[in-house]
Amino acid sequence: MTSGRVTIADVARRAGVSTAAVSKVVRGAYGVSAEMQAKVTQAIDELGYRPHAAARALRGRTYTLGVMLSDTRNPFFPDIIEGVTGRLRDTEYQVLLGPGGIEPRTQARMTDAMIDRSMDGLILISPVMTDAELAAIAAAVPVVVVGRHGGAGASSAAYDSVVDDDVMGARLVVDHLVGLGHTRIAHITHLERARAQGLPHTVRAEGYRQAMRAHGLADDVLATSFTEEGGFEGARELLARDDRPTAIFAGADIAALGVLRAADEAGLSVPEDLSVAGYDNIGIASLKRISLTSVDQDGHVIGATAARLLVERIEGRSRSVASSVSPTLIVRGTTGPPRL
Amino acid sequence: MTSGRVTIADVARRAGVSTAAVSKVVRGAYGVSAEMQAKVTQAIDELGYRPHAAARALRGRTYTLGVMLSDTRNPFFPDIIEGVTGRLRDTEYQVLLGPGGIEPRTQARMTDAMIDRSMDGLILISPVMTDAELAAIAAAVPVVVVGRHGGAGASSAAYDSVVDDDVMGARLVVDHLVGLGHTRIAHITHLERARAQGLPHTVRAEGYRQAMRAHGLADDVLATSFTEEGGFEGARELLARDDRPTAIFAGADIAALGVLRAADEAGLSVPEDLSVAGYDNIGIASLKRISLTSVDQDGHVIGATAARLLVERIEGRSRSVASSVSPTLIVRGTTGPPRL
DNA sequence: GTGAAAGCGCTAACAC
DNA sequence: GTGTTAGCGCTTTCAC
Secondary structure: OOOOOOOHHHHHHHHOOOHHHHHHHHHOOOOOOHHHHHHHHHHHHHHOOOOOHHHHHHHOOOOEEEEEEOOOOOOOHHHHHHHHHHHHOOOOOEEEEEEOOOOHHHHHHHHHHHHHOOOOEEEEEOOOOOHHHHHHHHHHOOEEEEOOOOOOOHHHHHOEEEEEOHHHHHHHHHHHHHHHOOOOEEEEEEOOOOOOOOOHHHHHHHHHHHHHHHOOOOOOEEEEOOOHHHHHHHHHHHHOOOOOOOEEEEOOHHHHHHHHHHHHHOOOOOOOOOEEEEEOOOHHHHOOOOOOEEEEOOHHHHHHHHHHHHHHHHOOOOOOOEEEEOOEEEOOOOOOOOOO | OOOOOOOHHHHHHHHOOOHHHHHHHHHOOOOOOHHHHHHHHHHHHHHOOOOOHHHHHHHOOOOEEEEEEOOOOOOOHHHHHHHHHHHHOOOOOEEEEEEOOOOHHHHHHHHHHHHHOOOOEEEEEOOOOOHHHHHHHHHHOOEEEEOOOOOOOHHHHHOEEEEEOHHHHHHHHHHHHHHHOOOOEEEEEEOOOOOOOOOHHHHHHHHHHHHHHHOOOOOOEEEEOOOHHHHHHHHHHHHOOOOOOOEEEEOOHHHHHHHHHHHHHOOOOOOOOOEEEEEOOOHHHHOOOOOOEEEEOOHHHHHHHHHHHHHHHHOOOOOOOEEEEOOEEEOOOOOOOOOO
16 A cells, blocks of 8 residues: 555556646646546546655645644643634645644754644744744744744744734733722732743733723732642732732633632632632633633634634735734633622 | 755765765664764754655655544643653654544544655544554554554554553442442443444443442443533432432543532532542642542553554564553542441 | 665646 | 656665
8 A cells, every 4th residue: 555655647647648737637726628627637536646745845835734832731722723723624734733842942843843844834832932943933934923922023024923812811800800899809920931021921910910000909910830739829828918809810720720729728708708710711610610700712713813824924925914812701600799 | 944955965065975875874774984974974963954854755754653633622632642752752753743633534634644744653542433444544554543442353453552441440440439338339421422432431331330240239320421511411310319329430530520510519518428530530630629539541651652662563563562551540539438 | 885876756847 | 738857855776
């Protein structure tokens, strides 16, 4: 089977035409008569011919798009991937995912590997690289970056980007809580590892500050980490204060789960004694037993947008595009009016 | 940069040798003097040469292994993938993931695409295909199937397989519950969609039955679905009975979460009134607020084993291997002695 | 031990 | 509108 592969020459012989003609029909290129089209198509079907991607790669495209994942465990990757594959379903492009790991080095190795495999374009999800590295990759292949905000003026023109509007997401939460009557609203964020910038947690924290200011309220940001433990520790510290907050907005659902545990342990009932909101709307947030108010990023739209932009780039657009997807607040059982 | 790619000819020129020599050095093949080895290696470094995978594919290997994912949302995929990539880290193989979807058709399209891209071997995770289709793929490329039990005698010789020992996992749960004093232990399984066989849930249910029988207890299997709702509905039905079970073993954690909700709503406390156990040990099972007793599959070992077997196959083994990985029971807060 | 040369399957000029 | 042909970058006999 491997060696007995059907080639374009077999099809040409069968249809009684040249290989060039077959190639044109396969690619849907210009200059083929309906008659030839029919003959070739029939021969292809009879023989079960499928173009050999590697051979194509040597001259033209591979019709392969790569998606580099920075962290396979990230709970909204599946949505983004579904968005990407859904958008590409009826095209001839195939999507392959590359587990890049969380280290800049392993991510670089993966993007190199994808370029070596002649992929036609790359979607990088939350890449941990310098803008210079990103620009270098974008110089070699069309690139769309997902999940990194704005950043580096000039060099960013080399690639397109899609982000969740994290400022808006944070504002939705604050507005919701203020609307319920809360005034002491704390925010738990992720402790920054100096190097990368424009990361979602930074933007969410900034959005929170802006929104609080807009309401004339004092902000209160605590940086731990986006883990269950991080949320737990942060909440424990916040709840130990004299004038403890009546609401805690965690920058990620996983941390919000830790906050809920801290509330449990402190004997506080949610949402009566403490309102809790998260970000990302991960699957379990909707479980009745959790029922966490959260900001939904609509990974489908993000993925579909990234796919659309990438194909546009491949097909010739050179002007760079930065797309921002609006999040939605999903109100559930963990937020309510503060006790009077 | 794209057009300015460094080729083997550039390296050969720089080192003052033939392209054939460079090729041998790159592949670590026989018959190269130490001196040539040194010259070539230096030229490669100076020029930053990386072999072009597509060009290699036309003659030899691509050093690319494909992992077909049947359902990106499956919570233990990340572990399996980490196991695979971890095992391959220090080899020259690269791993690319293919989102195959849950339909046989889309999965077939993905495996075709991977074969068209000349991947050296494929790992198929929980593929939904007939054994004949699997055999056809295995005839074209080395294959390791993960998550499908035994099955089709003869044809299975065409590929290797790695499975979790689901019979053992089910027994661990039953033994644990019986040891605590339970006798009325019910099992919630997934309603079978006729076609595929040897699927984990079937084997888990069978393992549960065997274990119950071994203890001289009557089994009690209810088939709903492996969703939160499925677990909820199943548990509601079970708990409405006169002699309701004192323990429910759900064949998947997600369903166990539904069972917990049903217990909450019925006013039963866990584990005093009802013990609950799941399977898969998904991330949130360990959250203090959930603390679900569950069976852990060790996806790392499963992934690493699959990678090892695949590489062995590629390098020549023809005898087929079926590997079974032992699961572990993680006892947490949802199981305890029944109320007397 | 090393190099020359023939392809692998396909695409893209360029002739016809 | 269709066919001929020259490579793409690499691997692999086969001479030397």
